[in-house]
Amino acid sequence: MKSIILSALLVLSGSVAAAERNEPVQPIVPPGNINLGMVELGKKLFFDPRLSRSGFISCNSCHNLSMGGTDNIPTSVGDRWQQGPINSPTVLNSSLSVAQFWDGRAADLKEQAGGPIANPGEMAFSHTLAVDVLSSIPGYVMEFRQVFGNTPIGIDAVTTAIAEFEKTLVTPNSPFDQWLLGDDDALSAKELAGYELFKNSGCIACHNGPALGGTSFQKMGVMAPYEARVPAEGRSAVTGRDADRFNFKVPTLRNVELTYPYFHDGAANTLTEAVDIMGRLQLGKTFTPEENAQVVAFLKSLTGDQPRFLLPILPPSGDDTPRPQPFDR
Numbered sequence: 001m002k003s004i005i006l007s008a009l010l011v012l013s014g015s016v017a018a019a020e021r022n023e024p025v026q027p028i029v030p031p032g033n034i035n036l037g038m039v040e041l042g043k044k045l046f047f048d049p050r051l052s053r054s055g056f057i058s059c060n061s062c063h064n065l066s067m068g069g070t071d072n073i074p075t076s077v078g079d080r081w082q083q084g085p086i087n088s089p090t091v092l093n094s095s096l097s098v099a100q101f102w103d104g105r106a107a108d109l110k111e112q113a114g115g116p117i118a119n120p121g122e123m124a125f126s127h128t129l130a131v132d133v134l135s136s137i138p139g140y141v142m143e144f145r146q147v148f149g150n151t152p153i154g155i156d157a158v159t160t161a162i163a164e165f166e167k168t169l170v171t172p173n174s175p176f177d178q179w180l181l182g183d184d185d186a187l188s189a190k191e192l193a194g195y196e197l198f199k200n201s202g203c204i205a206c207h208n209g210p211a212l213g214g215t216s217f218q219k220m221g222v223m224a225p226y227e228a229r230v231p232a233e234g235r236s237a238v239t240g241r242d243a244d245r246f247n248f249k250v251p252t253l254r255n256v257e258l259t260y261p262y263f264h265d266g267a268a269n270t271l272t273e274a275v276d277i278m279g280r281l282q283l284g285k286t287f288t289p290e291e292n293a294q295v296v297a298f299l300k301s302l303t304g305d306q307p308r309f310l311l312p313i314l315p316p317s318g319d320d321t322p323r324p325q326p327f328d329r
């Protein structure tokens with residue numbers, strides 16, 4: 001009996017030691033400390049197209065939670081079918097990033113959430129009009145009161161609730177995380193070989209931390225220039241510094257299997273292509289087809305549990321709710 005307990009303890013301490021594999025990547029942890037009522041409200045707002053001028057576009061249009069939090073097209077389509085200037089990054093695990101947007105111009109999720117509503121190329125509304133619409137919907141008036149108390153609905157509460165919902169959009173439990181937490185069988189030999197290549201080749205210098213990205217801004221095209229399909233200049237748009245030209249926030253590689261096409265211009269359709277470009281342009285390294293396949297296999301082991309919830313049912317418009325202005329062809 002004693003020896004059974006002892007060996008159980010040994011197994012336990014063994015797995016604890018394995019949990020501290022001391023890797024430059026940490027497992028995704030489920031969100032702690034969230035306000036559930038606020039999350040439910042934020043979820044409704046995330047799915048509500050009435051936050052757009054046309055009544056047609058919601059956050060979920062471009063950050064589709066059935067498709068890894070992206071739209072899977074090179075650059076997003078917004079109000080009046082306008083083709084956006086840049087690829088839509090995933091909202092999954094975006095709470096783990098140092099800042100929001102490719103150039104980091106929003107400090108956090110709350111600041112970010114105000115952007116698209118008023119962006120003429122995206123939802124093409126204004127904060128005032130969005131608040132007017134919400135304030136005319138009895139179901140929302142009640143729910144905002146429950147969550148935020150008796151003050152009139154304001155854009156601050158709207159973006160706070162959306163950000164709280166976005167905090168829940170993390171994806172724990174990927175095969176790679178199971179491996180990080182001590183399960184030796186969670187990765188195949190090929191996936192593990194890919195991870196070794198990822199570390200030894202130097203990808204890890206930029207793609208690190210729990211999100212394998214989102215921790216810094218880095219130049220796109222370190223060893224050789226990148227010919228982008230869109231004019232975005234990256235971080236220099238925020239800092240005004242020439243040295244920051246063509247520096248972009250390093251994207252997360254979590255769920256990267258789902259978030260194609262890749263890069264800020266959405267020019268790479270496949271992971272094979274993206275890994276090849278990264279190897280050559282960032283590290284001056286040309287992977288053999290076999291190595292490339294190993295790295296791709298590793299990247300696919302980063303797909304975690306996708307957020308799952310009941311589709312929110314939105315409160316109906318009231319008689320006085322301003323009507324949407326759908327755009328024509």
Ligand code: HEC
Nearest residue numbers: 058059062076077078086087088089100101102113116122
């Ligand atoms: C018309 C498409 C579109 C709509 C609608 C839209 N977004 Fe985005 N979103 C984008 C694009 C494109 C970017 C990247 C813009 C950039 O970096 O300059 C982005 C960036 C983001 C980011 C930053 C992610 C990161 O890693 O930097 C978050 C978070 C986000 N959007 C949340 C939202 C929320 C919340 C809404 C609804 C209020 C919304 N988006 C509506 C297209 C859209």
Ligand code: HEC
Nearest residue numbers: 202203206218220248250251262263264274275278279282
């Ligand atoms: C010097 C820093 C740096 C290194 C090293 C680096 N990357 Fe990147 N990676 C970036 C940046 C910055 C981007 C975004 C570039 C852009 O969109 O213009 C990126 C984008 C990506 C993307 C596309 C993600 C998306 O959602 O669009 C993949 C996949 C990727 N890297 C994999 C790798 C692999 C594999 C390696 C090693 C072979 C690697 N990276 C090495 C900085 C780096």
